[in-house]
Amino acid sequence: MDLHIKKLFDSLPKELFNLKIIHHGATVNTVFAGGYFEGRTIKLSNDLIALQVNDEYSDSVSKINKITFENPNQIVSIIVPKYEKWLSKPRELLKYIKSNYNDIPNYVLYTDATDVAILNDIDNPKEILDFYNCDILFNCEPNYMHTGFGFPSHGYYDKLYIDEIPIYQELNEKKYGVKHSRSINGGVFLGKKDSVIFMLEESLRYMEDDFNKGFPYGCLDDQCMFRWLQNRYFDMISVDAFSNYFLFAYPKCLEVDENDWEHFHNFKKNNEKLYIEKNK
Numbered sequence: 001m002d003l004h005i006k007k008l009f010d011s012l013p014k015e016l017f018n019l020k021i022i023h024h025g026a027t028v029n030t031v032f033a034g035g036y037f038e039g040r041t042i043k044l045s046n047d048l049i050a051l052q053v054n055d056e057y058s059d060s061v062s063k064i065n066k067i068t069f070e071n072p073n074q075i076v077s078i079i080v081p082k083y084e085k086w087l088s089k090p091r092e093l094l095k096y097i098k099s100n101y102n103d104i105p106n107y108v109l110y111t112d113a114t115d116v117a118i119l120n121d122i123d124n125p126k127e128i129l130d131f132y133n134c135d136i137l138f139n140c141e142p143n144y145m146h147t148g149f150g151f152p153s154h155g156y157y158d159k160l161y162i163d164e165i166p167i168y169q170e171l172n173e174k175k176y177g178v179k180h181s182r183s184i185n186g187g188v189f190l191g192k193k194d195s196v197i198f199m200l201e202e203s204l205r206y207m208e209d210d211f212n213k214g215f216p217y218g219c220l221d222d223q224c225m226f227r228w229l230q231n232r233y234f235d236m237i238s239v240d241a242f243s244n245y246f247l248f249a250y251p252k253c254l255e256v257d258e259n260d261w262e263h264f265h266n267f268k269k270n271n272e273k274l275y276i277e278k279n280k
Contacts, residue, residue: 009034013254015265020122020245023139023187025115027249028063032117043070043121050075050109050118053092055083062113077113086186086222087207094200097193108196112187125190128245133279134238136191136199138226139246142253142262144168144181146224159215160224164231171234172241177274182241182267184230185248186223195236202229242268242275 008030017036022028031037044050052064059065059077069075078092089110097104107125111118122128129137144165146157165181173179191199203225211218219225230237240246243264247253253264260266 006034009036013264016247016249016254017119019243019247020120020128021111021116021118021139021188022247022249023112023116023185024249024251026251027254028115028117031119032063032066036119037067037117041068041070042118043123044074044109045107045123045125047105048074048107048109048122048125049104050111051093051096052077052111052113053080053083053089054078054113055080058083058113063115063117064111064113067118086220087204089186089222090200090203090207090225094197094204097197097200101193104193106193107190108193109190110188110196116188128190129192131244132238132240133235135195135236136189136238137245138237138239139185139188139248140182140239140241140243141185141248142182142267144183144227146221156211156215157219157221157224160228164228167231168227171231175234175275175278176241176271177278178271180241180267180271182239184223184227184237184239186226187248188246190245199226199229199233199237202233242272244268 012027012030016022022031050064052062054062054077056079059079062077064075065077076096078096080088080092093110097108109122109125129135144161146161168183169179169181203222206216207219207222207225209217216225216228219228226237247264249264253262256263258265258269
């Protein structure tokens with residue numbers, strides 16, 4: 001192994017490898033280069049299917065496709081001729097799930113392809129959702145920021161980030177006892193099949209409409225769309241706020257001191273006990 005890669009791999013926190021899924025190109029690439037998946041087979045629960053939406057190039061470089069699974073039939077890459085940001089994702093997921101409804105099990109896992117890795121067996125999807133008392137659980141970003149997707153115009157998403165954040169914080173305070181802004185990362189989610197269908201139908205209803213009506217109509221950033229929907233269906237849609245199962249593993253969250261708000265254990269360390277007490 002290249003000494004530089006070995007140094008990076010050895011520097012990763014050991015707790016990282018207890019997670020089910022990580023998402024971020026730099027960290028995922030380091031894990032692969034460090035040999036983590038050599039001789040390793042990942043098992044998914046029989047009531048779970050894992051889906052991706054890719055064009056041919058993305059499918060050829062998909063990290064998910066480079067992992068050995070006990071049952072490869074549970075890993076499905078939906079191939080599109082041309083990937084439209086970001087309409088292809090909800091559109092093709094919905095089409096596939098509805099077309100194959102009777103053959104798809106109760107739980108659906110979506111992952112981006114090129115920068116996501118499933119590190120460990122996922123043997124009880126129900127338990128994961130039950131912990132957060134939700135039907136759909138997204139990967140979590142540490143704050144409520146925009147990803148920089150520019151279309152249709154500057155300022156179009158202001159309504160989401162001005163009007164919706166206070167609503168989101170109030171909802172979080174009721175659920176967690178903390179008025180936090182940890183929010184949806186759209187690259188990974190796990191959900192009950194029927195609830196996923198509902199969420200995708202709602203998403204496309206707005207995303208495919210005329211953006212001249214103003215946000216959320218014509219919203220082409222699926223992550224922004226999901227965040228807006230979460231405020232309307234908060235009991236259905238949640239985030240892995242404590243990073244118990246998924247992690248948006250950007251390098252800084254792994255490198256800073258544990259007392260820094262960006263450290264991937266900081267929010268869990270300071271707030272999970274309160275959440276558990278509130279939900280006994």
